[in-house]
Amino acid sequence: MSLKARPKVTRGHGLPCSVATAAALLTADDRATLAAWLDAPLGHPERRTDWQIASDLTAETGSRVSEQQTGKHRRQTCRCYQGVPKS
Helix, strand or coil, rough: CCCCCCCCCCCCCCCCCHHHHHHHCCCCHHHHHHHHHHHHHHCCCCCHHHHHHHHHHHHHHHCCCHHHHHHHHHHCCCHHCCCCCCC
């Protein structure tokens, strides 16, 4: 994909976090894959590290996603979940 063809991603403070912003740019199949990676428990063959997910999202969407933000989203402690009771 050329740089011109990449969608403009605006980031700022507030909702959603960078992981959710990047996920919104993915296809439905890729969003399902991302959800499986985030939900996979430690030791599961589908689990990816926070760094791997951040790297893949950055490469796929052009959005800047950090390892730390990926971990916060995985633990549901990012902006997306502020004020939302944990399930």
